[in-house]
Amino acid sequence: MDSTLLKVFVAVANQKSISLGANALGFTQSNVTLRIKQLEKVLGYLLFHRIPKGVILTKEGSKLYPYALDIVKKVEEAQLQMRNISHQDILKIGTSQANAAIRLLPFMEKLNKKFPNMELELFTNGTPNVLNSLLDYKIDIAFVTGDPKHKDILVLNKFDDDLYMVESKIKKSKNCLIGYRPNSTHYKYLENYMKEEKNIDFETIIIENYEVMLGCVKSGMGKAFLSKVIIDKYGYAEDLKLHKFQKINCDLETHLICRKDYIPMISNYLKKMKLN
Secondary structure: OOOHHHHHHHHHHOOOOHHHHHHOOOOOOHHHHHHHHHHHHHOOOOOEEOHHHHHHOOHHHHHHHHHHHHHHHHHHEEEEEOOOOOOOOEEEEOOOHHHHHHHHHHHHHHHHHOOOOEEEEEEOOOOOHHHHEEEOOOOOEEEOOOOOOOOOOOEEEEEOOOOEEEEOOOOOOOOEEOOOOOHHHHHHHHHHHHHOOOOOOEEEEEEEOOOHHHHHHHHOOOOOEEHHHHHHOOOOOOOOEEEEEOOOOOOOOEEEEEOOOOOOOOOOOOHHHOOO
């Protein structure tokens, strides 16, 4: 049911006159008469009796009136609230585990300083799940590895990750790849790199804990592909051999993204944000 028809009905009922109701709404009398007839057709009942001095509600109109009044008030309140939105009340952030470890805390610190009254919510998962949550409107923005190149997604910002293949300094590493998740972008890149180097006999260990991953690499259990920030965070920079690939043929930059049809109110700030 069209709330505009109910608004016309309430105005006429309050004024007890079609002409006065039309004046109150700024409509023509013929327009109001037409809308009342439309509402009566939708409901299947006559809503007003005509009297010499105007109109009065029928029994059915009297039953409708309190419901119509409540709906009209709620619609007007909703419109007022939407017009008065001038700032971001809440920001729902999605991130892959790697980005949570690398830049989530400094990102949140900057937001809390710039927008102290804005509430933050977090969703952490693998990049595919984070991307699906963004597309389903469950989160507002997301940190993902690489540009999704999706028709519904806008890239707000991007950040470079200082990535290294790491192996033990103290002993020869086994022919094993250590990854956070089997489908993580960084693990898949290392896996493809090894295959391009004609190394197809490697084993795989998946460990969903970066500190444990680094400890396993240090002990010679295998190699991993990680951001320098993570390596430094857990104090392993001096214990590992760090190998920087000369050429990376895929997009491993971190992209901060949102939906094109649901851009955050603070998007201009996010576009200019710098994160180490």
